[in-house]
Amino acid sequence: MNSEKRQLPRWIYAALLIAAAAIWGLSTVVIKDTVASFPPGWLVGIRFLAAGIVLSVALLPRMVRTxxxxxxxxxxxxxxxxxxxxxxxxxxLAYTTASKSSFLTATYCVLVPFLSWAILHKRPSVYNISAAAICILGVGLVSLQSSASFSLGLGDSITLASALFLGAHLALTSKLAPGRDILVLTALQFIVAGLMGLAWGAVSEPWPTPEQFSPDMLFNLAYMVLAASCIALLLQNIGLAHIPPAPASLFLATESVFGVAFSVLLLGEVLSSQMVFGFILIFFAIMVSEYFPTSKFMKRVLAKRQK
Known part of the structure; x- marks a missing residue:
């Protein structure tokens, strides 16, 4: 029986998205320096191809059947x-700071409602747009702690392009996943992304040397393959099959909250009042998207406007 036919309460799928965000938040601590010492194309290739193989083996009977x-x-x-x-x-990330990368990547929250409009032909509501704007402000407060002026360089522009592809992936997954086996689709996505990374690395980057596969690097790769890919992206894709992309992007944006929380707990970073206010804005954005449209107060307001 296809798992997509068994509908669970919406809050469970939201919890899966938040769990994925928590795993990615921890990954900012676990793999903080990986990109600096390993070519990005090879890193993406090894990560996703290994994840695709692991998931395909784990799902072998399902893969053969579906x-x-x-x-x-x-x-x-x-x-x-x-x-x-x-x-x-x-x-x-090789050309910008981690904090700017986190903020610029999170701009997909703003892009998703409009990408969903283009791909799903579902016009974003005022709640979607307002929540996205509030969320990106909150992520900015959490991620951008420097008082220096913000400017866009090469790395920042590349990161913004990645946010566009990420937002399009969220919208496309919401459109294409229903009626198909999301577990099989996830394994296939990993394999394709992994082959793309290896091709990119082979053409444009130096080949990794045996010395680069240190115990720390192997631990980081294992975390990226098993936790940040097999588990987190699988949880994300299952959630996206049941929650529209605009609110889903807000749940996933809690990654910045978890990233800072784990940095405070594990690395001893100081929690500032600016970060706390950013957390509050992110959670308020989720409330605006999830609960304001169905609240009795907002229903009365809309009813009065229609009279």
Whole structure:
């Protein structure tokens, strides 16, 4: 039986998205220096191809039973967007700071309602747009702690392009996942993204040397393959199959909250009042998107406007 036919309460799918964000938030601590010492194309290639192989082996009976031309085509399309988003993001990170990268990547929250309009033909509501704007302000307060002026360089522009592909992937997943096996699609996405990364690395980057595969690097790769890819992206894709992309992007934006929280807990970073206010804005954005449209107060306001 296809798992997509068994509908669970919406809050469970929201919890899956938040769990994915928590895993990615921890990854900012675990793999903080990986991109600086390992070519980004090879990193994306090894990460996703290994994740695709692991997931395919784990799902082998399901893959044999479900895999067909439709799943191959859909998985390949989604895999291209995954590959481009991570390749651009990893490349951009080599030319910008981690805090600016976090903020610029999170701009997909603002892009998703409009990308969903283009892809799903579903016009964003005032709640979607307002929540996205509030969320990106909150992420900015959490991520950008420097008082220096903000300017866009090469790395920042590349990171913004990665956010565009990431937002398009969210919208496309919401459109294409229903009616298909999301677990099989996820494995296929990983394999396609991994092959893209290896091709990118082989053409444009130096080949990794045995010395680069230190115990710390192997630990980071294992975390990226098993936790940040197999588990987190699988949770994200399952959630996206049941929650529209605009509110889903807000749940995923809590990654910045978890990233700072883990940095405070594990690295001893100081929690500032600016960060706390940013957290509050992010959670308020989720409330605006999820609960304001269905609240009795807002229903009365809208009813009065229609009279």
């Amino acid at each position: 895999l067909n031309a439709d799943h191959l085509k859909t998985g390949a399309l989604l895999g291209v967007f995954v590959g481009m988003s991570y390749l651009l993001n990893s490349t951009g």
